[in-house]
Amino acid sequence: MKGLNISVLVKPVPDPGCYESIQIDPQTGILVREGLPNILNPADKHALEAALQLVEQHSGRVVMVSMAPPNALETVKEGLAMGADEAWLLSDRAFAGADTLATSRVLAAGIKKLGLCDLVLAGSESADGGTAHVPSQVGEILGISHLTNVTWLNIDTDANVRARMKMENGYIEVEGALPMVIGVSRGMNVPRYTSLPGILAAQDKPVKVLGLNNLGLDPGSVGLAGSPTQPGKLSRPELKRQGERLEGEPAELAKRIVAIMRSSGVLS
Amino acid sequence: MEKKQVIWVIIEQVQGKTAAVSLEVLGKACQLAAEAANAQVVAVALGSAIGPLAQQLPKHGADKVFLVDDPRLELYQNDTYSSVLRRLIERERPDVVLIGASASGEELAPTLAAQLGTGLAAHCTNLRLAADGTLTMLVPAFGGQVIGEIFCPVQRPQMATIKPGVFSPVGLAERTGEIVQEDGASLLYDAEIRLRATRLVVEEPPGMPIEQADxxxxxxxxxxxxxxxxxxxxxxxxxxxxxxxxxxxxxxxxxxxxxxxxxxxxxxxxxxxxxxxxxxxxxxxxxxxxxxxxxxxxxxxxxxxxxxxxxxxxxxxxxxxxxxxxxxxxxxxx
Known part of the structure; x- marks a missing residue:
């Protein structure tokens, strides 16, 4: 095996620290997400870290692939600063409103366009939608094997893959061979910080923007039109409770809590 | 009369034991079947030497059980499980397929949905089934700040995953159901197995599991x-x-x-x-x-x-x- 060509799928997402401020417009019923700062999806940084470590071990090249609007470029640059060699932004109005399957078709087309790719890595799930569908669906569309929720990964010089897939209590060990798509769990590694030299180097790294026509996709297969699922109404979950305030000194408060525990049947 | 809706629940088993989430989803499927008035609940169990497990499923709400018992299915692996399920779904054409969003279900569901070219809603917090067969799937986004309705208007089956702990199982001690034994050899070909699950390592964490604690x-x-x-x-x-x-x-x-x-x-x-x-x-x-x-x-x-x-x-x-x-x-x- 002569070096690894790795694609890392990344997604700019609204900063999870700001999700509390997300509102639904009462008139239109549409999500108000303007002004929310975007970050690189946290799990994707773990995928990128895994890619960088593999390239340090085997040599090769790391290209980030993202389906996002053109203004996502700034967010994607953080990955270039971490050490990715190049970024491909798949951007087209026709991609808007895509569900995970329509998104995966675009990402798979981008990977095919890249040509030689031994390994595709992605964060197992995104912070915003959190479906965890994309790694498996990209694998299916590319017609190569795939695994997700991977916590440990080893690739030898003959392109054999050994991986651990997280289960509820423990893991399953799986063996296979490249090419493969792997969804990386956040437990796999600790992503590196960006350094000043990294940030400076990122300015000169190649960034390509590709649209529907560059990718040779049928407009009916992407975006909202190409999505088998369609969204309906949005609502806020109703979580509110009575909220009786307990007041007093610690001993008095503890006494009240003990009484509540008794009446709820957990303490005799 | 409208066509009888068929709801499938994919049963997950680990070492011959049914995952709690599968019984929870089966419980919800029973409720949906009652809502839609004219629906059938089918459980689909894959594994090796899991006959006894399949026998129990009618008691948890299955009208019918498809049992695929094959040594190659002992451990979960997405190539093998998705091949078997895809063939069964293409043959039987259920209207709805529900899968527990366990670690393996979270991989199996999108794999199957992509193979079938159909829609999948992840981590549903509730489901509703109308008499005309339309499934309304409620999914959380932005860490649960927002709940959105998802529909799958054209493609079938309508697919959804549900996390553990969201629904409750039902126990119907008297209930019986038909158990249909499927032939693994005609549903899974060795040539399509690209990945090999070599072993399962169970690391039971100490203490009371959080989902069972009072x-x-x-x-x-x-x-x-x-x-x-x-x-x-x-x-x-x-x-x-x-x-x-x-x-x-x-x-x-x-x-x-x-x-x-x-x-x-x-x-x-x-x-x-x-x-x-x-x-x-x-x-x-x-x-x-x-x-x-x-x-x-x-x-x-x-x-x-x-x-x-x-x-x-x-x-x-x-x-x-x-x-x-x-x-x-x-x-x-x-």
């Missing part, structure tokens, strides 16, 4: 140290309960591990009593405890959002209240 003491960022965290552990121990945590506390390394994290990216729990300390009350945590019996929260900050979602609000320092509470509980028990 009492959960949960802590967040505000707990401040590993040392303070022990207070939560001692308190939980008094009830044979469990300690839960938020993502920030997990990231600090104070907690029992990821299996104790509660919320949209962790566990959904419904204890009789939940006591939260040092937790601000971000929606992505609160959605995981919303079905708890009693919610008590302790937070120094009188304006902490968690107080809006609690039955009892204690605006005080947990370092003052919890040691006193622990002492009083110990006295009460003697």
């Amino acid at each position: 009492v959960i003491v949960a802590g967040g960022w505000g707990i401040g140290s590993r040392e303070n965290w022990r207070l939560l552990e001692e308190l939980a121990k008094e009830f044979n309960g469990a300690v839960g945590c938020t993502r920030p506390a997990l990231d600090q390394g104070w907690t029992g591990g990821e299996h104790t994290m509660i919320g949209s990216s962790g566990k959904t729990v419904r204890p009789k009593l939940y006591l939260g300390a040092g937790i601000s009350g971000a929606a992505h945590h609160m959605v995981g405890i919303k079905d708890s019996g009693v919610i008590i929260s302790v937070n120094r900050d009188k304006t902490a959002p968690i107080f809006q979602f609690s039955d009892y609000c204690v605006a005080a320092d947990f370092r003052d209240v919890l040691p006193e509470l622990l002492a009083q509980i110990r006295r009460a028990k003697h």
Whole structure:
């Protein structure tokens, strides 16, 4: 095996620290997400870290692939600063409103366009939608094997893959061979910080923007039109409770809590 | 008369034991079948030497069971499981396919949906089935801040995953159902197996599993140290309960591990009593405890959002209240 060509799928997402401020417009019923700062999806940084470590071990090249609007470029640059060699932004109005399957078709087309790719890595799930569908669906569309929720990964010089897939209590060990798509769990590694030299180097790294026509996709297969699922109404979950305030000194408060525990049947 | 709707539930088993989430989903399927008045619930079980397990499924709500018993299916692996299920789905054409969002279900469901070119809604918090067969799937987004309706208007089957702890199983001791034994050899070809699951390593975490505990003491960022965290552990121990945590506390390394994290990216729990300390009350945590019996929260900050979602609000320092509470509980028990 002569070096690894790795694609890392990344997604700019609204900063999870700001999700509390997300509102639904009462008139239109549409999500108000303007002004929310975007970050690189946290799990994707773990995928990128895994890619960088593999390239340090085997040599090769790391290209980030993202389906996002053109203004996502700034967010994607953080990955270039971490050490990715190049970024491909798949951007087209026709991609808007895509569900995970329509998104995966675009990402798979981008990977095919890249040509030689031994390994595709992605964060197992995104912070915003959190479906965890994309790694498996990209694998299916590319017609190569795939695994997700991977916590440990080893690739030898003959392109054999050994991986651990997280289960509820423990893991399953799986063996296979490249090419493969792997969804990386956040437990796999600790992503590196960006350094000043990294940030400076990122300015000169190649960034390509590709649209529907560059990718040779049928407009009916992407975006909202190409999505088998369609969204309906949005609502806020109703979580509110009575909220009786307990007041007093610690001993008095503890006494009240003990009484509540008794009446709820957990303490005799 | 409208066509009879058919709802499939894919049963997950580990070492011949049915996963709790599969029975929960089967319970929900029964409810949907009743809603749609004219629907059939079918359980589909894959594995090796799992006959006894399949026999139990009618008691949990299955009108019919497809059983695929094959040594190659002993351990879950997406090539093998998706090949078998895809062929069965193409042959039987169910209207709805439901899968538990366990670690393996989270991989199996999107794999199958992509193979079938159909729609999949992830981590549904509720489902509704209309008499015309339209499934409304409610999914959380942005860590549970928003709930959206999802439909799959054209493609079939309509597919959804459901996290553990969201629905309740049903027990129907008298119920019987048809068990259909399928032939593994005609549903799975060796040539299409690209990955090999070599072994399952079970690492049973110590202590009471959080999804089974009657009492959960949960802590967040505000707990401040590993040392303070022990207070939560001692308190939980008094009830044979469990300690839960938020993502920030997990990231600090104070907690029992990821299996104790509660919320949209962790566990959904419904204890009789939940006591939260040092937790601000971000929606992505609160959605995981919303079905708890009693919610008590302790937070120094009188304006902490968690107080809006609690039955009892204690605006005080947990370092003052919890040691006193622990002492009083110990006295009460003697």
